[in-house]
Amino acid sequence: xxxxxxxxxxxxxxxxxxxxxxxxxxxxxxxxxxxxxxxxxxxxxxxxxxxxxxxxxxxxxxxxxxxxxxxxxxxxxxxxxxxxxxxxxxxxxxxxxxxxxxxxxxxxxxxxxxxxxxxxxxxxxxxxxxxxxxxxxxxxxxxxxxxxxxxxxxxxxxxxxxxxxxxxxxxxxxxxxxxxxxxxxxxxxxxxxxxxxxxxxxxxxxxxxxxxxxxxxxxxxxxxxxxxxxxxxxxxxxxxxxxxxxxxxxxxxxxxxxxxxxxxxxxxxxxxxxxxxxxxxxxxxxxxxxxxxxxxxxxxxxxxxxxxxxxxxxxxxxxxxxxxxxxxxxxxxxxxxxxxxxxxxxxxxxxxxxxxxxxxxxxxxxxxxxxxxxx
Amino acid sequence: xxxxxxxxxxxxxxxxxxxxxxxxxxxxxxxxxxxxxxxxxxxxxxxxxxxxxxxxxxxxxxxxxxxxxxxxxxxxxxxxxxxxxxxxxxxxxxxxxxxxxxxxxxxxxxxxxxxxxxxxxxxxxxxxxxxxxxxxxxxxxxxxxxxxxxxxxxxxxxxxxxxxxxxxxxxxxxxxxxxxxxxxxxxxxxxxxxxxxxxxxxxxxxxxxxxxxxxxxxxxxxxxxxxxxxxxxxxxxxxxxxxxxxxxxxxxxxxxxxxxxxxxxxxxxxxxxxxxxxxxxxxxxxxxxxxxxxxxxxxxxxxxxxxxxxxxxxxxxxxxxxxxxxxxxxxxxxxxxxxxxxxxxxxxxxxxxxxxxxxxxxxxxxxxxxxx
Numbered sequence: 021x022x023x024x025x026x027x028x029x030x031x032x033x034x035x036x037x038x039x040x041x042x043x044x045x046x047x048x049x050x051x052x053x054x055x056x057x058x059x060x061x062x063x064x065x066x067x068x069x070x071x072x073x074x075x076x077x078x079x080x081x082x083x084x085x086x087x088x089x090x091x092x093x094x095x096x097x098x099x100x101x102x103x104x105x106x107x108x109x110x111x112x113x114x115x116x117x118x119x120x121x122x123x124x125x126x127x128x129x130x131x132x133x134x135x136x137x138x139x140x141x142x143x144x145x146x147x148x149x150x151x152x153x154x155x156x157x158x159x160x161x162x163x164x165x166x167x168x169x170x171x172x173x174x175x176x177x178x179x180x181x182x183x184x185x186x187x188x189x190x191x192x193x194x195x196x197x198x199x200x201x202x203x204x205x206x207x208x209x210x211x212x213x214x215x216x217x218x219x220x221x222x223x224x225x226x227x228x229x230x231x232x233x234x235x236x237x238x239x240x241x242x243x244x245x246x247x248x249x250x251x252x253x254x255x256x257x258x259x260x261x262x263x264x265x266x267x268x269x270x271x272x273x274x275x276x277x278x279x280x281x282x283x284x285x286x287x288x289x290x291x292x293x294x295x296x297x298x299x300x301x302x303x304x305x306x307x308x309x310x311x312x313x314x315x316x317x318x319x320x321x322x323x324x325x326x327x328x329x330x331x332x333x334x335x336x337x338x339x340x341x342x343x344x345x346x347x348x349x350x351x352x353x354x355x356x357x358x359x360x361x362x363x364x365x366x367x368x369x370x371x372x373x374x375x376x377x378x379x380x381x382x383x384x385x386x387x388x389x390x391x392x393x394x395x
Numbered sequence: 396x397x398x399x400x401x402x403x404x405x406x407x408x409x410x411x412x413x414x415x416x417x418x419x420x421x422x423x424x425x426x427x428x429x430x431x432x433x434x435x436x437x438x439x440x441x442x443x444x445x446x447x448x449x450x451x452x453x454x455x456x457x458x459x460x461x462x463x464x465x466x467x468x469x470x471x472x473x474x475x476x477x478x479x480x481x482x483x484x485x486x487x488x489x490x491x492x493x494x495x496x497x498x499x500x501x502x503x504x505x506x507x508x509x510x511x512x513x514x515x516x517x518x519x520x521x522x523x524x525x526x527x528x529x530x531x532x533x534x535x536x537x538x539x540x541x542x543x544x545x546x547x548x549x550x551x552x553x554x555x556x557x558x559x560x561x562x563x564x565x566x567x568x569x570x571x572x573x574x575x576x577x578x579x580x581x582x583x584x585x586x587x588x589x590x591x592x593x594x595x596x597x598x599x600x601x602x603x604x605x606x607x608x609x610x611x612x613x614x615x616x617x618x619x620x621x622x623x624x625x626x627x628x629x630x631x632x633x634x635x636x637x638x639x640x641x642x643x644x645x646x647x648x649x650x651x652x653x654x655x656x657x658x659x660x661x662x663x664x665x666x667x668x669x670x671x672x673x674x675x676x677x678x679x680x681x682x683x684x685x686x687x688x689x690x691x692x693x694x695x696x697x698x699x700x701x702x703x704x705x706x707x708x709x710x711x712x713x714x715x716x717x718x719x720x721x722x723x724x725x726x727x728x729x730x731x732x733x734x735x736x737x738x739x740x741x742x743x744x745x746x747x748x749x750x751x752x753x754x755x756x757x758x759x760x761x762x763x764x765x766x767x
Contacts, residue, residue, distance in 0.1 A: 047682040050689055058689075062696050068706045069525045115563070116733075121705075141558045147565025147572070148728050149703055151441035151525070154568050157560050158532040164558055183462065183507070183538050183545070184514045187531050190488055192521030200523050216688070220681050304419065307680050308593055312423040315585070316431070324435050329701050331526040333494070334444065339437040353491075356522045364489045 030239050034247025041221075042251060051217050052252075056209045056259040060266040063205045069197040071155045073101045075120045077111035080104060081128040090141075093163035094124060099156075100163065121146050122156050191276075191360040199274070202267040203359040204328035207348050208319075209263055210286065213256040214293025215318040218249065219301045219310045226305035241390055249294045256290045267359070277358030281368065285358070288375045289351040293318065295382025302389035322348040327356075350375050399616060406612070406620025413597070414590065414624060424590070428582050428632045432639045435578055439701075440570040446530045448495040449476040449487045456504035458545075462515070465541045466497070471533055488520050494530045495519050507545070564649075564732040572647070575640045576731040577700050579633055579659070580723030584666050584694060587629035588687050591670030594621045595762075596683035614762045618755060621674075622667050629663040649734030658726035658740060665719040665747040668754030675761035694720045722747050 042048050078094055080087045083106070094102040103120065105111055114120045125142040133139040143160045145153040192199045225231040234244065264282070267273040275282075296318055301310045324330060325339070326348035332340055343349045350371040357367045415421045448466065452459050466472045475493050478484065487493040498516035506513035517534055519527035545551070565572045598604035607617060637655075640646050670687060677683035697704070697711060698720040704712060715721045722743040729735045737744070 045679075045682070047677075047679075047685040051685050055689060055692070058693065062693055062711075066697055066707050066711045067702045069702050070706070072706075139557070143558060143560050145560070145562045145568075147562040147568055148732055149699075150562075150565055150568040150570045150573055151529075152703055153562055153565070154441075154532060155528060157562075158528070158535065160560075161535070161558060183542055184512055185517055185531075185535055185538055186514045187517045187519065189519050189521035189524065189527055192524045192527075195521070195524050195528070197524050199521070200525075217685075220684060224679075224681055306417070306419070307684065308589075308597075309417070309419045309423055311684050312427065312589065316423075316427045320431060320435075324438050327523070330439050330441065331443070331523050333526065334440045334442055335438050336444075339434060342434065360522050361489060366490045 026238075027240075027243060031243050031247045031250075034239065034244065035250055038221075038248060038251045042255070048217060048221070052213055052255040052259065053262075055212060056262050059205050059209060060202075060263060060270070063201050064198065064266065064271045067197075067201055069151070069201075070195070071099055071152060071159065074099060074122065074152075074156055074159075075101045075103065076122040076124060076156075076160075077114055077120045078102050078104045078124045078126075079106070079108050079111045080126045080130070081106055081108075082130070084131055086131045086134065087126055090126065090130070090164075090167050091124070093166035094160075097159065097163045097166075099159040115144070115146055118146065118148075121149075121152065122160065124160060191274075198271050199360060200356055201329070202263075202271050202273050203355045204326075204352055206260060206263045206267075206286065206355055207289070207322050207326055207328055207351050209259045210256055210290050210351075211293050211318050211322040211348065213252060213259050214290045215297040215300075215314050216311070217255075218252050218294055218297030219314040220307060221252070222248065222298060222301035223305060223307045223310035226301065227307055241387060245298065245387060245390060249298065253290060253294060256293075257287075260286050260290075273359060275359055276362040278363055281363055282355075282358050285351065285354045285368070285372060285375070288372065288379055289347060292347045292375060292379045292382055295379065295386050298386035299382060299389050302386065318348075321346045325349065326352040328352045347375055347378050399613075402612060403616050403619045403623070406616065407623050410594065410620055410624040411627070414628065424586065424628060425632070425635065428586060428636055429639060431582050432575070432578055432636045433643065435582075436571065436575050436639070436644055439574045439578070441525060441529060442568075442570050443494075443526065443529050443533070444471065446472050446495060446533060447475045447493045448472050448497060448530075448534075449478060449484070449493040450474060451478040451481060451484060451496060451498040453501045454499050454503040458504035458507050459499045461545075462499065462538075462541050463497070465537050465544075466534075469533075469537055472537070484518060488518065491520065491522075493520070494526065495534060497534070510551075571644065572732060573728055574700075575644050575646050576727035577698075577724040579636045579640065579727050580662060580720050581695055581698070581700055582636055583629050583633045583659075583663065584720050584723070585691055586632055587625050587663060588666050588670040588673075588691055589684065590628060591621070591625040591667045592673045592677070592683045592687035593680060594625065594671060595674035595758075596677045596680045599677070600679050608762070614759045617762055618671070618759045621671055622664070622755065625667045625670070626660075626663055629667065630660065633659050633663070646731060648731055650730035651734075651736075654735070654737050654740065655727065655730045657737065658730070658744065659723065661744055661747045661751070662719050662723040662726070665750040665754070668751045668758065669719070672754040672758040672761070675758045694718050697721070699724050716746060717750065719747050719750055 076094065078091050080091065091102065091104065094100050108125065111120070111123045115123055123144040125144065127133060127140055130139055141164060143157060145156050147153050189195055268275055297314060300313050300317065304310045304313060325343045325346055332343055332349065354368055354371050357364050415424070450463060452463065467474055476487050484496050488496060496518040498518065503513050503515070517531055519531055521527050562568050595604060598607065641648065669690065673686045673690065674683050677686055697707065697715045697718055704715055704721065707715070725743050726740055729740065
């Protein structure tokens, strides 16, 4: 009993020391609190893949009522900010200067060709942002189709028909890219606090030799690990709550799963991140190398290879195979599901199982990596 | 003059030694950029090569089979399931086994033959709304093809209006063509900013910076001694990534290296200036690294790398004016895809020169005025 109390006291003492260190060094507060808030605001307000109000040039060399009607779809569409002009050269100048992202060209005798049945509308897009360009093409088609509907009502045939498409977007009927970007940022915050910050803190103790000094005290390895990681675990949880509140109340991302599950999977991922951080710092013992390694092993993959911005399904097989060994991939899949689709166990259970195995392996590894150096 | 140069050279040598003497540090400076360029070059793509889809065909007619044959015949769509009941749709979508479900209503063929509009439903998994949009776009093209075939085989005239699409500079709209040039700047930014952020802070933490200050070195010389080694490493890194882009990904290069390199070097000076300024403010290596990182995040997010700058609100677009990476990405993309010259790129060059001057000046001042 007294042994247990002594153990607890040692852990608490370590935690207190770590807590002071966090509170007294503005840089770790910056990473733990300022960074999540900054990320939330950047992601929420700064990042968007949605295409709205795209400046385009509509070139109609001979304005006529028919032409006005034909381009009405572009002028009324919320996706476009159409500038009508008569000169193609002017439109090209604007496109080269990136003042417009696309040009819609109606040939000079559009009305006559239309009555003859061989009218042509050309849509030019700037390919420097391929994704945006593709979306613009699709919207342009939609805008022209709108006119086709009007003509249809008037009994005139313009449509591409006969088969039309009625598109529905499940889980995100608003077609808002924040719905997947904002939950995804939880992965970044957890990775930063869990892996990056812990790596730096522990590597510094190795570099300065204070860790070896600690080993001659009665503190045991697992006590050290607990005392060291708990404060950062708490910091990660605060970051998690900040992200959650922001996504719900600032950006109105729907949350269709259960809170318990959400906290559960996040805890799992945070422990993994801590495990990676501890293992790396104990293995390399240099702040610079450890931070570079953590960046390459955890942060960049969490950003690029997790399915958070870039869909895993668009990657070639080899790269997709790599993503399977990265914990971030499983966490993102579960987050997107819990937020937008609900508790779908056929996704949650296998992914959570993989993460649990990873967590146990990493925590054992970090324990070993730290203890080995005692000898 | 010569003495000053000799002192700077000595400092550069010492600095390069400090950066590269640890074999692990050497490793961490050169291997990750190449690996990152390779992996992210493949990963950072919004194109879909494979769209798993499922079918709920309530019509079971020749026309509906014909439409589905158009889907199956495309290289992109792979059918993963056929349903009988509407309730089944949620099964494949929930499990992410299919991105799209095509629902063909009962009177599909009848309407078609009567010449009435016949609609099909496309249900997409919106958990990643961008992917869903891309997949729906592909499906739209296939339906267009079906329509054209149907019109010609059923004696209907061609629609009186045709729409043609053309993309400038990137005819097949491959994301990789704009992503990989952007990675040159992004990857070098991360590395060089971190290296330069460490430079002064390491010496501060070890106490050797105070010693440096009492030597005959002038602050300007210390600055040069700190900045040049990072420059050398950064230029080598950028060149390595450029080689991966050229030799491995074979991204078409329309411009000239004599335009790209001045842009990249100016960018590196600006990035290193920011790094050294951070380093001169920080008390410890940990602070330097964390602050450096705290800057790299918004730099890379607000650069146009992942989402376009024009999609950001006005206020953030103004913030991006202080972001060297934004200019580097514009320069790399325009040189690569459009082949423009320095005269066109001028608006992207002078802001970086200002960033470099301000940060390097401030850091030099900090050397003398922050003795901890």
